[in-house]
Amino acid sequence: MTTNRISLTELESGTPFARRHIGPDHEAQAKMLAHVGFGSLDELTATAVPDVIKSAEALGLPQARTEAEVLAELRGLADRNQVLSSMIGLGYYGTFTPTVILRNVMENPAWYTAYTPYQPEISQGRLEALLNFQTMVAELTGLPTSGASLLDEGTAAAEAMALSRRVGKVKQGVFLVDADCLPQTVAVIETRAEPTGVEVVVADLSEGIPAEVAERGVFGVLLQYPGASGAVRDPRALIEQAHDLGAIVTVAADLLALTLLASPGELGADIAVGTTQRFGVPMGFGGPHAGFMAVRDQFARSLPGRLVGVSVDADGSKAYRLALQTREQHIRREKATSNICTAQVLLAVMAGMYAVYHGPEGLRTIARRTHRYAAILAEGLRAGGVEIVHGAYFDTLTARVPGRAGEVVAAARQAGVNLRQIDADLVGIACDETTGRAELAGVWGAFGVQGDIEQLDAAVAEALPQTLLRGDDYLTHPVFHQYRSETAMLRYLRTLADKDYALDRGMIPLGSCTMKLNATTEMEPVTWPAFGQLHPFAPADQAEGYLTLIQELEERLATVTGYDKVSLQPNAGSQGELAGLLAVRAYHRANGDEQRTVCLIPSSAHGTNAASAVMAGMKVVVVKTGEDGEVDADDLHAKIDKHRDELAVLMVTYPSTHGVFEEHITQICAAVHDAGGQVYVDGANLNALVGLAEPGKFGGDVSHLNLHKTFCIPHGGGGPGVGPVGVRAHLAPYLPNHPLQPSAGPETGVGPISAAPWGSAGILPISWAYVRLMGGEGLKRATQVAVLSANYIAKRLEAHYPVLYTGPGGLVAHECIIDVRPLTKATGVSIDDVAKRLIDYGFHAPTMSFPVAGTLMIEPTESEDLDELDRFCDAMIAIRAEIEKVGSGEWDKDDNPLRNAPHTAAALGGDWAHPYTREEAVFPAGVDAAEKYWPPVRRIDGAFGDRNLVCSCPPLDEYDS
Known part of the structure; x- marks a missing residue:
């Protein structure tokens, strides 16, 4: 018997990581390619991607390494950090993460691979955890309504400034900041204030508001409690004086101190902000951490960001959901009160559980x-x-x-x-x-x-x-008293996780959200002490490993995107958008073109674009989208001509939000440049470009990237995220910088976007590892398979649902949109019915009604294997057959499995009055009873929750009533 000789070098190399990351193997890819009508990945992407944007050369990245080698490299970088006992303070503190929370939340894919809870029926666990967080913040601050987290303390304070201006009686005047506030908070406020015409005055308020400031008018005041110096002062007289001037008062408070000190609400404050970092969340060289904001009742409906509320389901049972979702920027766009993509859910869950446990x-x-x-x-x-x-x-x-x-x-x-x-x-x-x-x-x-x-x-x-001294009780709800033993806490966390649908259960095919593998090897270093326990303002020579990792990641992201410089400071995609637009604004002003304030945005764009443009002091002008899903060229040129002298920037998503590679993108960029404007390429869909095309080389001047999409940082239920901004050389002098770390950005920068110099540095090892594990060829292959998977789904579903937009050769990019509107018109089955019915089949719904109402935008990513892609397609085809039963009259239009979805286990008990069977309800075609996901609640009544706004843990007797 003889065997083929295999060299030692081949045996040592092991399985390339790319094969672990990319779901379909070579055989599956061949089947998918045959179904789509191509012989190879290169042939597919050569047809799908327009020639004018294709990269001429392979990505100049280091060769891919094995998982063991990358972990060893990261260990070497971690060893170059010096972790001393930190007594620096300034809003960042050493803390002990209870190991039951570390293992079962922070290191648990059931929590870190979840998506934003826009489908609340399958998000009840994390919504309950966020309600605990809101209750904790509201009761410690003494203010009745808290949001479900913000990005950090600095940006929370900036949001409070904007809220004060919006809801207060004084519409002009200054925003007054006490000199004893955290210096990074003051700097972030100043960055955010200048573009919107707000004057910030920093003054010593220990003796009250200076008369010369009071005479000018004051719309808001910010105090630190305790102060950055450590001083604990009684602010009641100052707060009363501010109120007499008509000002809204914000107190930036330390939650741990508030367990002993009188709450901001008791002292008379209108708003409280801060960070929950010291509640069990590692410093991580600056983040990610969950900021917070709590407000008086009358401001609850103007609260920025996300708000979890209590509602009821179809049976009248208690259920949680995101409240007041009409504030979402995809709906309100340039009229949005804030950019809702400003949450840190995973870290909020950790902080809330820290309070539950202790x-x-x-x-x-x-x-x-x-x-x-x-x-x-x-x-x-x-x-x-x-x-x-x-x-x-x-x-x-x-x-x-x-x-x-x-x-x-x-x-x-x-x-x-x-x-x-x-x-x-x-x-x-x-x-x-x-x-x-x-x-x-x-x-x-x-x-x-x-x-x-x-x-x-x-x-x-x-x-x-x-x-x-504090005299009132707080955290009185039973949830803060029931789980003292590790056994009890472990089971509580497991119970909540079991209620949710996350990527560890199955595919989350959300268009534009790129829910793909967050590999364990990438995640592991995040909790190493050498990365987790470093203070963001530690001396730079104690952070050599971090700074090397940051520099290498910046350089590699620049290589991938074709830009000249990247800043990693923005700690969310929304912050990256703002940083990029502020760089454009600063560039025009440096050139004497202060009149250039118009931002052109296609009507199909992400709503974050419009919200960020307004925050950057720009005027939004909407450009029409054509019937083919591309930017309406005639309308674009008309808008350019109309605003030629005022044009600052065009924000365009590429591939388009409609999921196609627009062939005229280079012409669009040239037209904007000819008018003196800049081009902002939104990086939300970069997963369709890496290794194939580089925005910085096909016309983009600036892009933000979503590391929590293309580069594998997990969504964490709606945060953490990182939104780096990449720019061409002429914009590099205007990237973010930081007053406490000069090496974090250029001296001529626009100021800090985030409280920490490198934003959420603690999770940057994830993306560094992903790029290192994949190498240039692996990244390109991932992109190609993402495009293949989207086209495979489109081809399988096109006979059952219209595919709304296609590009060259009838192909889509990395996502496709299927149109449910004709079916709704013919049968009455709504897009909500389809989304909720998918839960019965064991799936998270695709993105609903964006960018087109009544549609589903599907993005499979490269990580899902062929079996899972087919399971999803089979479910969608089966649902199409169910819709036909409603249309034909076989099923009642008001009492059918779609209208009543999702079905819970509890719904099966007792009398069954529906005209369809229990089996049809919960075990539809293709669902394995042994692997069934059971939603914990039935369809939730959103309107009830908005009419009856309850945003903290209610007393148990209220649940009974």
Whole structure:
């Protein structure tokens, strides 16, 4: 017997990662290609992709490496980071993530691969978790309505500024910021204020609002509580003074401090903002973390971002959903109150579960311990002759050492502790949940003093003002008291996860959202301490591994897109859009073209585009979309001519939002450039371009990328995300920068877009690993298979549903749109009926009614194998046959499986009065009973939830009633 000789080199190489990432194997690809009518992937994409945009060369990326090799590389980068005990503070703190939450939420694909809960019937677990988060924030802040998270504290404060201007009585005037606010928050506010014509005044408000400011009018005031310096001041008189001026008052608050201190609501604030990072979420060199906002009742319907509410399902049972969805920017577009793509759901779930696990008494204990360490530390310094600037504080001290601050900070670093040098005389020191006796000894040593912890503990009093101590109860709902043991918590998390449909269960074919494999190898490094426990303002030489990873990822993304420079600071696609538009605005202004403020946007574009353009101070002008789904060339040229002197930029999604490669994209770009404008290519659909075409080379000047789409960062139920912005060289001087980390951007930049210098740096290893694992050829192959999969689905479904738009050769790009409107007109079966019926078949619905009402936009991605693609197509074809039964009268038009979908297990019990069988309801064609996904609730009544807005955990007796 003989065997073929295989070389050691071949045996050592193992299975290429691309084969693990791409679902259809070679045999499946051949079958799919034959069905579509092509002999190879290259032949398919040569026909589908217009010649004018095709890349001439292969991607110049390093050769793909194996999973073991990439993990070893990442371990080497992590080893180049130095993780010291961080006592820097400024809104970022050491915290202990309970391991039951770390393993069962942060590292659990049931949570991190979920999508935004737009299909609430199959999102009840994460919606309940978000309701817990909202309840936690609302009760700790003393304000009745909290949103379901924002991006970070800085952007939350900027949203509060916009909200104050929108809902307040004073429509002009300034936005007044206390000088003791976090410096990065002040900088983000200033970045966001300038394009919209808001003047920001930063002043010391410790003695009240200066008369000269009050005379100018004040529409909003921002206070930090406790202050960045650590000072705890009673703001009641200041808040009253601001209200007398007609201003809306926002308090940026520390949630841990609020377990001991009077809440912003009790003090009279209208809005509270902040971050939940220290509630069990690693610092991650700046993110991702869940910001928060809570407001008074009268502002609830103007709250930016997402809001989870309580409603009822078809049986009248309690059910959760996203409330007030008409504020979504896809609907309101340039009239949107905010950009709703500003959430950090996975991190909000972690923070909320931290409160569930610890409960109010556990949180108070952590806060008291943190404060106790700060009080002992302060007294030891005082005893050694060091001045502590403030007598009242929670966890942060400001120590005065004239001329010695640099020396003290350096000595502390030698002892393994990072402190904050404020200036030549002042040192900031912050205690947190992880602070211990060793840190106190190290800090005392750095100041040249000695302290006896036991002796000081016996003698030192609390340093919180008696008049500000909290007296009311909070977190009283049973959910914050039931899960103290790890067993109970583990089962609660499992129960919630089992209610949801995420990518770990099956395909989520959402058009434009690119729900594909988030490989375990890519995810693993995120929770390594060397990446997770680094403070974003740590000295740069302690972050060599991170900075190398960031630089390499920026360079590789620039290579992939054809741009010259990339900034990773924007921590969501919405923020990347804003950063790109601000760069365009700054470029025009630098050229003396301040009148260029018009932003052309096709009517089919993502609604985020219009919302971001308004935030960037631009005037949105909508360009028509033709019947073929392409930009209406005649209307575009007419709009260019009309606004030639004012034209700033055209925002265009490519491939188009209709899922086709527009052949005239280079001509469109040239026409805009000829008029003096710039071209913004929205990177939402980049999964159809990587390795085939580069936006920066076929006419784009700027693009944001969605790393949570094309580059494998998971959606996490609606966040985390990263939205880097890539630009050509002439826009590079206007990328974001940061006041606390000069290397984070150009000196001439537009200011920070996010609170942290590199945004959500903690999840950048995911995309770095993906690019490294795939290499240039792997990335190209992934794109080609994504295009193949979309065309395969289109071909299989076209005999049953019209495919609305196609490009060259009758092909689509990476997604296709099927039209349900004719069926609705003929039978009364709605797009909602089809979407909810898909749940009974075990699927998340495709994107509904966008960009065209009454349609489904389907994007299979490259990660789904042929069996799953066929299972989806079979389900859609079976549903088409069910629609026919309704149309023919075989099934009643008001009582049929589609109109009543989804069906729960509970619905099967008792009498069955429907004219179809139980089996037809829950085990339709192709559904394996042994693998059945059971939705926890029936169809939810959205209108009821909006009329009866309940956005926190209601008392249990309300559920009964």
